[in-house]
Amino acid sequence: MKLQLRFPPHLHGVPNTAEVILETGAKMNIDRAYVDAVRGELIIDVPREKVDRVVELFKQKGVEVRRLVKLIAWNE
Numbered sequence: 001m002k003l004q005l006r007f008p009p010h011l012h013g014v015p016n017t018a019e020v021i022l023e024t025g026a027k028m029n030i031d032r033a034y035v036d037a038v039r040g041e042l043i044i045d046v047p048r049e050k051v052d053r054v055v056e057l058f059k060q061k062g063v064e065v066r067r068l069v070k071l072i073a074w075n076e
Contacts, residue, residue, distance in 0.1 A: 001051045002031065002068040003058075007040035011062055017042070020057045026050035043068070 007016065021028060032043040046054050051067075058065045 001046055001048055003044050003046055003051070003055065004066040004068055005040075005042040005044060005058060006064040006066075007035075007042075008062065008064070009038055012037065012040065014061075016058065016061045016063060017044075019061070020054055023057055024050050024053050026054050028054075 005017075017028070020026070026046055029045040030042055031045055032041075034041045055065050055067070
C-alpha cells in the first residue's frame with residue numbers, strides 16, 4: 001500500500017524512517033522523496049500486512065501519514 005509521509009521541520013535530521021523499518025521489519029520502497037531544510041515528504045510502498053503498524057509508528061513519531069488509495073495513470 002502506498003503512503004504519503006510529511007515530516008515537519010522539528011523532525012529534520014531524525015532517522016524516523018530507519019527507526020520504523022527496524023521496529024517493524026517492513027521492507028519499504030521509496031517511490032518519491034522531497035527533502036529540504038524546512039520539510040520532507042515521501043511516497044512509500046509498504047507491504048499490506050505491515051501497513052497498520054507502520055502508520056501507527058510514524059504517527060507516534062509526529063509524522064503526518066496519508067494512505068493513498070487511488071491509482072494514478074499517466075497518459076502519454
